[in-house]
Amino acid sequence: MNKFFFKVAEHLFAVDAADDILSQMDNYSPFAVNSSDVSCEKPVFSLAVQEASVPAFTEETRQEDEGQSIVCGRTAEGLPVFDFLLLGKSTGVLVCEKDFKHAVLFLGDKGNGANAASAAITGMRQFALNNALMVLYALATAGLGTALFHAASVSYKGLGYLFLGKSGTGKSTHARLWLKYNEGSELFNDDNPVVRLFEKDGKKFAVAYGSPWSGKTPCYKNVKMEIGAFVLLSQAPFNKISPLKGVSAYAAIVPSISGMRWDKKIADGLHMTQNGLASNVPVWYLECLPDEDAAKLCCRSVAREIQ
Numbered sequence: 001m002n003k004f005f006f007k008v009a010e011h012l013f014a015v016d017a018a019d020d021i022l023s024q025m026d027n028y029s030p031f032a033v034n035s036s037d038v039s040c041e042k043p044v045f046s047l048a049v050q051e052a053s054v055p056a057f058t059e060e061t062r063q064e065d066e067g068q069s070i071v072c073g074r075t076a077e078g079l080p081v082f083d084f085l086l087l088g089k090s091t092g093v094l095v096c097e098k099d100f101k102h103a104v105l106f107l108g109d110k111g112n113g114a115n116a117a118s119a120a121i122t123g124m125r126q127f128a129l130n131n132a133l134m135v136l137y138a139l140a141t142a143g144l145g146t147a148l149f150h151a152a153s154v155s156y157k158g159l160g161y162l163f164l165g166k167s168g169t170g171k172s173t174h175a176r177l178w179l180k181y182n183e184g185s186e187l188f189n190d191d192n193p194v195v196r197l198f199e200k201d202g203k204k205f206a207v208a209y210g211s212p213w214s215g216k217t218p219c220y221k222n223v224k225m226e227i228g229a230f231v232l233l234s235q236a237p238f239n240k241i242s243p244l245k246g247v248s249a250y251a252a253i254v255p256s257i258s259g260m261r262w263d264k265k266i267a268d269g270l271h272m273t274q275n276g277l278a279s280n281v282p283v284w285y286l287e288c289l290p291d292e293d294a295a296k297l298c299c300r301s302v303a304r305e306i307q
Contacts, residue, residue: 009196009209009211011146013136015048031211047136049107054090054106055093069085079098080260082132091124094128100139135258143266145198147273148257149164160207161178162193163175165232169233169235170288171233174233182296189213190219193209195277209224234285239288257274
């Protein structure tokens with residue numbers, strides 16, 4: 001076992017894992033930190049990866065998404081559990097302390113009747129580890145003014161723009177249209193950017209960060225930038241954009257943030273962040289076609305708002 005350190009959105013975390021699992025996951029390389037550089041900094045969480053039997057737990061709920069599932073439950077001692085399924089098969093089970101500062105990912109007994117070094121087994125374990133880190137990160141930082149978003153994200157003239165919406169709405173498509181038709185745009189994350197809320201001189205502002213989690217598009221950039229706007233997308237037979245304020249802005253942001261909302265402490269932390277974002281960052285609603293005009297209309301509107 002080796003100890004690895006990573007820093008995402010300026011939050012440090014530690015992972016104890018076999019070198020052959022984590023060292024092959026290139027998405028974490030831009031966020032790696034040398035152990036000699038973190039002696040005085042306390043990680044927001046630590047994760048130990050073990051090749052050991054999965055503990056028993058009781059399922060409480062589950063989330064489904066395109067062949068992938070996360071089963072949420074608790075052990076007999078009441079500890080939170082997350083079972084990561086791929087095509088209906090468990091790849092690993094995450095057991096967390098109640099404050100989410102420490103957790104163990106159980107990958108099952110080594111070999112388990114198969115060649116543990118095979119590409120298929122290694123891929124399943126990396127899938128479990130990647131999901132475990134993403135879930136644990138979202139939960140451990142929920143009370144720190146931090147939110148893991150489900151969004152496609154581009155930078156434009158030094159600011160970040162996050163496109164929100166349900167799966168299949170066209171977030172990635174709209175981001176690609178920005179890259180093609182709005183000169184100077186760059187993709188910095190296509191699925192799970194991190195957003196942090198800060199306050200300086202009595203004014204709140206939001207900063208977007210790249211992350212190791214970018215869905216099907218390999219875009220793992222360790223960058224940060226102030227957010228210019230959130231844009232909620234909806235498919236329509238026309239192109240129209242309008243600003244959202246107050247409760248409407250809050251409601252547009254909430255569904256895109258990852259978190260265990262049935263846990264009161266986490267829900268309260270996310271609410272503070274969501275309220276701060278909705279009150280201090282422009283939020284827009286874009287009804288659109290997947291075309292050039294939509295990308296240009298959106299860019300003109302949201303960029304003008306922050307000038």
